[in-house]
Amino acid sequence: EPEVTQTPSHQVTQMGQEVILRCVPISNHLYFYWYRQILGQKVEFLVSFYNNEISEKSEIFDDQFSVERPDGSNFTLKIRSTKLEDSAMYFCASMSRLAGLETQYFGPGTRLLVL
Amino acid sequence: GQQVMQIPQYQHVQEGEDFTTYCNSSTTLSNIQWYKQRPGGHPVFLIQLVKSGEVKKQKRLTFQFGEAKKNSSLHITATQTTDVGTYFCAGRAAGNKLTFGGGTRVLVKP
Numbered sequence: 001e002p003e004v005t006q007t008p009s010h011q012v013t014q015m016g017q018e019v020i021l022r023c024v025p026i027s028n029h030l031y032f033y034w035y036r037q038i039l040g041q042k043v044e045f046l047v048s049f050y051n052n053e054i055s056e057k058s059e060i061f062d063d064q065f066s067v068e069r070p071d072g073s074n075f076t077l078k079i080r081s082t083k084l085e086d087s088a089m090y091f092c093a094s095m096s097r098l099a100g101l102e103t104q105y106f107g108p109g110t111r112l113l114v115l
Numbered sequence: 116g117q118q119v120m121q122i123p124q125y126q127h128v129q130e131g132e133d134f135t136t137y138c139n140s141s142t143t144l145s146n147i148q149w150y151k152q153r154p155g156g157h158p159v160f161l162i163q164l165v166k167s168g169e170v171k172k173q174k175r176l177t178f179q180f181g182e183a184k185k186n187s188s189l190h191i192t193a194t195q196t197t198d199v200g201t202y203f204c205a206g207r208a209a210g211n212k213l214t215f216g217g218g219t220r221v222l223v224k225p
Binding site for chain 2: 031033035041042043044045048050055056058059091100101102103104105106107108109
């Protein structure tokens with residue numbers, strides 16, 4: 001079965017540093033997402049991406065965040081200057097939409113720790 | 116903004132018993148989805164409900180979408196130890212944003 005992959009699985013960084021989280025969505029999917037989950041809390045929507053542009057973003061997704069699909073396969077989330085509160089699990093997801101039915105597949109996540 | 120609430124937050128179930136988790140949205144939804152997340156794992160899609168009053172079954176799991184499309188429930192019969200995990204509902208109102216509820220963490224006592 002096809003799956004979403006994410007790298008790295010863990011990332012430790014110093015506050016103020018830039019991080020890039022990488023995702024390879026399922027190949028024939030057109031809708032891509034980033035979510036984050038602070039330990040023990042709910043999954044929070046960050047941004048959706050369709051047709052090579054952001055289609056929607058949450059209030060969490062401020063100017064410190066950006067997304068790219070640089071080569072038609074990878075989907076990246078960049079955090080320019082990390083803060084302590086950015087420590088969380090970051091999940092990438094891709095979605096198939098067929099006849100109004102959606103199935104969203106999550107990757108295994110990248111655990112980001114900001115020190 | 117849209118809020119999705121789930122109750123209970125925790126559910127301790129004796130193996131073999133049934134339980135239900137409930138999901139309520141502050142706004143009318145175009146669809147609602149349910150996910151299961153095992154400890155240390157990622158959310159895994161279970162089902163999507165689209166129609167008002169829709170009921171779908173997956174083996175021991177029964178999902179229901181309310182008539183007003185603002186609430187949903189997941190009922191699990193004859194709970195097994197493999198049912199351990201956190202069950203999230205996630206609602207889509209308009210656009211591409213999926214708003215997750217806080218989850219129901221299920222613990223099964225053998």
